[in-house]
Amino acid sequence: MIPISHYLTLGAIIFIIGSIGVLTRKNAIIILMSIELMLNGVNITLVAFSYHLADLTGQIFAIFVVAVAAGEAAVGLAIIIALFRCRATVNVDEIQLLKW
């Protein structure tokens, strides 16, 4: 039997890998993918708890997270496309018109 903390650690590692991706990558699309990684980390945590508690709420929550992730991806990619049309770049280091 695998203890729950193993699953939780796995979720945490993936969550943190995702957040490091957000902090280090320049390409907006990769940043978006890193956020998806973070959400996956959360989902692993939710499902692990659900399994441990023998309660389905966690799984249902995870389903909603997937739905939200889909919505965020759609909106985010649309925003990235609009940005690209306007600025011809998706490099976050070049997108700093607004500052100070």
Place this chain on the structure above:
Amino acid sequence: MLDYIWLVPTFPLIGVTINGLLGKRLPKKLVGLVACGALGLSFLVSVIIFFTLLHLPPEQRYLEKVLYTWISSGAFRAEAGFQLDPLSAVMILVVSGVGFFIHIYSIGYMHGDKGYARYFAYLNLFAFFMLLLVLANNFLFLFVGWEGVGLCSYLLIGFWYERKSAADAGKKAFVVNRIGDFGFALGIMLIFSTFGTIDYSEVFQAAPEKFSPGALIITAITLLLFVGATGKSAQLPLYTWLPDAMEGPTPVSALIHAATMVTAGVYMVARCHVLYLLAPISLTVVATVGALTAIFSASIGLAQNDIKRILAYSTISQLGYMFLGCGVGAFSAGIFHLMTHAFFKALLFLGAGSVIHALAGEQDLRKMGGLRRNLPITFPTFLVATLAIAGLPGFSGFFSKDEILWEAFSSPHGHFIYWLIGIVTAGMTSFYMFRLVFLAFFGSSRIETDRTHHIHESPPSMTMPLIILALLSIIGGYAGVPHVLGGANRFHSFLSPVFSGHHGGGDVVDPSASTEIVIMTMSVLVAVGGFLLAHRMYIKRPEVPAILADKARWLYQLIFNKYYVDEIYDFLFVNSIKNGANRLWQLFDVRVVDGSVNGIANLAGQGSSLLSQLQSGYVKSYAASILIGAALIIGYYVLR
């Protein structure tokens, strides 16, 4: 009639509304009429109310008119409304009365200014807030008025914004007053959380029941409130904004920075006398700050050459007197001096304004002289005011200043030192005021030639208020003739319901009446001494050498010797004081206070630009900030 008390602040508010919104489109005459009319009506109502009050038996001279419930939340409750008692009656009379005359004066003075309507709108707005301040029945309304008059003051100091100095002065007033208001606001919040209410009557009733004298919380409250008062009433160490505030139009200086707004601190302390009497430490602080401010700024006044600046330092010094009075527990004496000071200081400023008007904007005393003949109305009225502020017998300043000095000497809260400082200050006051009069109105003209041709007396709209205020400066004092001079001190007995049960000062028919006479005589002597010294230095000396020089050589030698003596005398006594005062001014005013004001502003500005660099525009560093925050918060919970 008393129920119509709400009319008093309402009229100026109507004036603001009309002039503020339509002022640009109305003819100038109408603008002036509306503004003056609004305040005139307030004044009329105030007078009627005052006499109605006078006809009531003393214990019924109180009216609280609750407008509505401001707060009712759990244990906290406050009702907002107006409170009319002898204290606020005196205040509305002074504010609306002096305000009314200054409004009239402004019609002439501001004639031709492009911001005419704006000026009157601000002035009416000021009157509204000031009346609200003195009529409030709770600390919140007081604070409303307090902030409101500060705002108007700020707007009016910077009225001639084209001048950089005016804009700077406005900024300075703003920064310094922030510090004061900061303490004041905290004080009110402390009251609110201590008593659960901010109504005067409830607070003042609960305070003696709940706390014994010397209670720490009351001391904290009163000291915080006093911080606010030092800001608004220009006391040490927050006084420096006031001399700079003279950048505003002169009638504004007269109304706001001499007669009314700056006395708000004194009014507030007197209003909270119940609290102050419970906090002996705070009383000592008030008296000490008042006394020190009085002598300190009077000494600075000795060295100034700008006519309005002298008056400004004089105002600070006189405000110090009022706080001294309050600090020794003689609240009604403080208010009495507040009233007489409002008359003669307004008159002094308006007279100075008339001089400046005549000289097309010249404010330097060294470029005046001999104006006595050119300004036949301004001169005598100005002289009356000078006599009054110097405290010569028979003029209003004599009675009020003397009462404070006597209380400083004799009151249980008083001390010999306070009296000594007070009387030295009185001498200085007399000296610098007569110096001003001699330099401006006597002697030969030192006026620059291009200004000489249009020296003229001001129009009637300006001289009329001068005359009325001069009358008030004379008779104003007779409201409070002390018992020892055979008077009844009616002013004091009028205020006694407010300060009843406390030592209000003046009422005790003192067994040591002879001491009082001695004290009184000494202050008169000091005043006369100041006059003589000024006369010697600014009237006699310039003429004497010239006459003697062409008589005979041996005589001239004598004169030379005398002159020599004068020089030593000058060097030893006058100059050293002058230099000392100047240096003090340099050190304190320019370095410490200006320095710290600028320092604060610079620090804020630099901190601001530095911190805003953090906002680099890079979305990744924003994300890093979030992650750091998250790591720290979780770290707090885990590693603790």
Place this chain on the structure above:
Amino acid sequence: MHQIFFWGFALLAVFSALMVITRRNVVHSALFLISTFFWVAAIYILLEAELLAAIQILVYAGAIMVLIVFTILLIHVEETKIINPWQRQRPIAILLGVFLLGEIFLILSRALFPESIAGTALQQVAQEGNTEAVGKLLYTKYLFPFEVASILLLAAMIGAIVMAKREIEK
């Protein structure tokens, strides 16, 4: 057996995730992301969440990734090398990540995990299987969030169309 599967899936998932954030080429990152999704789905199966595993593959790998890949095709850019003064962020980011991970380990080592609250849900799963049990809950207790989620998708749809539409009609 379970052990081996878990460690295998977990290591593969972490490895793919690391690849996602380290590959220079966007397309490679995307492919590794798909692989991560698959391994995570496998973990779900280990945790007896079969429906979720299916959704993970259908929605994530199927729908979201297709969207991302389409966008990559639309926006063809290589990562350029513009020097950003704040770019020295990589070590900070990694340090922060390690710090956070350390915190999470600490938490997990001290955490009190509740006992299984089991009850009806578990029995339902035993009788009807995971999918049916989840479905029933979704349409009863969680009906409200379910409906709200549909509105969320509607908002996302409207938004995406507005943003990506070519020109505003005049």
Place this chain on the structure above:
Amino acid sequence: MINLSLLTPEIIVLITALIVLILDLLPWRGRKVLLATVGVLGTVGALLITMGQWDLREEAFYGMVAIDNFSVYFKALFLIICTLTILLSINYITRGGIDLGEYYSLVLLATFGYMFMASGTDLITIFLALEILSLAVYILAGFMRHSPKSNESAFKYFLLGAFSSAFLLYGIANIYGVVGNTNLKDIAQYLSQEAALKNPLFLAGMGLLLVGFGFKVAIVPFHMWTPDVYEGSPTTVTAFMAVGTKAASFAAFLRVFFYTLEPLKGQWVPVLWLLAAVTIIFGNTVAIYQKNIKRMLAYSAIAHAGYILVAMVAGNDLGSSSILYYLLVYSLMNLGAFGVVIIVEKKEEENLTISDYRGLAYKHPMLSAAMSLFLLSLAGIPPTGGFVGKFYIFSAAVSGGYVGLAIIGVLGSAIALYYYLRIIVYMYMYDPEKEFLDGPVPFFSAAALVITAIGTILLGITPARILELAHYSISYLGH
């Protein structure tokens, strides 16, 4: 129990959003005003029904949403905000060339999300509501698609918003793992056990919730998006999110922390204390330096979040009711200030720096008077609503024993007066150099300004009634 009829106001808003979308297909020139009118009618209708729900205290959908006074108060506030935003937008979006039906539709959908932020009693509901409003506002922020700034602001808002909601989600997951449920009532019940209070997993979850909410209400150090997004977005959207998103996030923040996490007060109060202090100091200091008025108002919005945190820290009776009161005042005065900015703003980012306001008073006295009123209220000068709100908040802090925080707050508002007054000085103390508007002040915008101005003054003069409502709303939270 489903009790669908309890959700009538929300359903009306939703249907209005859809109707607007469909009506936009009409081949009729004047349809834009029709859309706005339908939008306003829908929100006003929903507002009336919401008001009728006062004192109802019901639950719907198996405890997923609560119709208590707390949510009714907030829902009414959101509907007012929505109405005013639509009024301010009519002219602006036409000028900006973004007059699409989707605009109103998204505003209404965001409002729909706001409403469930206030009434959601399950972390799932709150999370979904947060996502709905976020998605809608991301799009609105980038609605001016030809403007690089608008695009950038949508982009930044989206990336950081998604990033922070991942944290929120992770926090919810941890709390679920400890409690076994996501319903606020069950979590509260769990916390009634003594041992539960020390579970680090739960505390970490709470900390992550703090991050998520902190981002949405813009408190330091989660505030960095605020100035950029506020500056870049279309001004009507800035106004909408500055008040709506902030109030909605505070609604959920309050429900979770004041009601559910009440037993853990000792744990979150110190953190909020520090965050409040830093937020007030940072927001106010940086605002001094700003030249763009929208950016300045953004920093001011950060500082205001700090003031509200002060009341949360104080936590007593006065503090909690003053939050609801302050959010109402804040919404009105901020919408008013942004309203003036919206009216004065011209195409191509013109008239957006503070010095552009020089001499406005001579050309448009009413507009400047209104602006001065809003700014003075923001600065907390009596007799405006802002003053009363701040007074309550800081008094609450003093009587709660947090004198230090009150001092920081008062000091912060003293600094704040400086940058607010600067605009007034520019308006009144300089001569105008140009014409500000191309025509008269648009009717609908003027109407919105009148409403906000009257509200700001009335709340300053007679706050008692609203304060009572606020007190009544929050003291029965969860009962």
